[in-house]
Amino acid sequence: MARHVVAVLALPEVVGFDLQIPPQVFGQAARDGQPLYDVRVCGLERDVPSTAGFALRLAHGPEALAAADTVIVPGTHYVPARRDGVLPPALHDALATVPAGARWMSICTGAFVLAAAGRLAGRRVATHWARAAELRRLHPELEVDESVLFVDDGDIATSAGLAAGLDLCLHVLRRDHGAEVANAVARHLVVAPWRDGGQAQFIDRPMPADGPGDTGAVRAWAVEHLDADLDVAGLAARASMSVRTFTRRFRAETGTSPHAWLVAQRVARARRLLEGSDLPVDQVATAAGLGTAASLRAHLAEQVGLSPLAYRRRFRRESA
Template sequence: MPHVVAVLALPPVVGFDLAIPPQVFGSAERDGRPLYDVRVCGLEPGPVATTVGYALHVEHGAEALAAADTVIVPGTHYVPARRDGVLPPEVHAALATVPAHARWMSICTGAFVLAAAGRLGGRRATTHWARAAELRRLHDDVEIDEDVLFVDEGDLATSAGLAAGIDLCLHVLRRDHGAAVANEVARHLVVAPWRDGGQAQFIERPIPDDDGGSTAATRVWAREHLSEPLDVATLSRHAAMSTRTFARRFRAETGTSPHAWVLAQRVAHARRLLESTDLPVDRVAADSGLGTTSSLRAHLAADVGLSPLSYRRTFRASPPAADRAGT
């Protein structure tokens, strides 16, 4: 049976967020069979107000939650959760019917609902960067990281604002069914299978304009030379800037330090090599600039909680149909 995804719309719901899970998970198939049964629900069937002046008609009521394998709460301006950090009894009662094995997810300010339901206490989570301070004020027991696009803790996953919900849903799809299925859905949606960096790059910051230039070309160059030494001095020489100016502008443009950015690029490249090639693990480590197999293992474990071989077995793209048929 397909995995049941219940998407709970609490009014006024963010229509953009609400549309993401049905589109991503509803597009996932294998051999023509749907992999998910996506059910958009409210506390009862009928119209649900959105934040942008129109209502959406949902076919399911809260009973959909009782059959869910995954519950997703999209962004919402739902007043009890957003203003007071609480949920009324009828919402608590509906959420109490969710099976114990179910995975919980939120998109954008849907994290306020999960926090009010007691799902985020003592856990790491994220939300829209502009709303992180509000969530932190209401729920100081939640470890909030507003610099990332999403946080995946296995049974709990939260995303940053709006389009970051696409990143999270594709990530979960990839985790559930592998890179080939997720990449096919991404192609269908005409979006990137993954995006580099976190939402820190979208936070409004004054960019210094007294020294001219940009680090963008150097970032492109660095991605093509990941197997080589890429310290700040090397990067700043390529950008024709002093190390101090380069580091300041780099952080202003990306929201992170050159060292952290290079490391993230190397890990991402290693993941792509593990997914798409048969290169030995030590060669993957060298080609991605991580140096040794032990270094690759440590960074991959920190990033996704898997060893290189386990990651390859989990996320390796499926061979073409002709290869599977032995032709």
């Protein structure tokens, strides 16, 4: 079976950190010792300068785009897209060779390139929080969300700045091949398989001043008790805070609300149970704290577009 081709498009000046993320994540992904992706770093020209003080000699030219199942544009200082919101004809022509049905992804300011190419029109997208206003100015038709680490819109996926590219690529790998493969790659890279919250926690703004402490200990406790009847009032009491203070601090630290965070943690546990256990779906829902099979079905469909049984069939590895 042919491997899924990932074309990583380096445009000058490319952000070197961003450029290395897709080859590291998708290049390491394997099952039973067999690579799952064919990663090709390409450009309009073979020699591309970076923002890090070194130049790159790329292995592939623009012809790699014509074979791509996924195209990823890393962060870049590419002037036509970043300053003027347009692309020159040569790049338009190269992008036009990408097969219909291919998945498009961007990391950080790579979103400026996809937007200039018309790929993001009407979409909710992410970019680095410090560049969100620039993207809105150039492309007012976009819904730019600087509060999240990434946005997965199915055939289009965009991430926030720099390390958020790891979050997006691991998420896409998990969506393609399940948690076991993604977790193995994360262990190799010595990073967390997923991070809580969004990039709002990294935006340069002061923490709320009212109330002592943080919510980290309560979050750690909640992860161990997801099957319990948890609510915001109970978590706030455990943190010795008022509900208002707890909610403000929680959002400042994680970039999301306590309720949304709990749902995300519960769905993540349900996915691990569906992949790694024989529990019936209703018992998975109970163990994950989602209550009923119907609730699990709704949340899983919203996040990954699959029913619990379809998810288990797709990602469960049968023992030999």
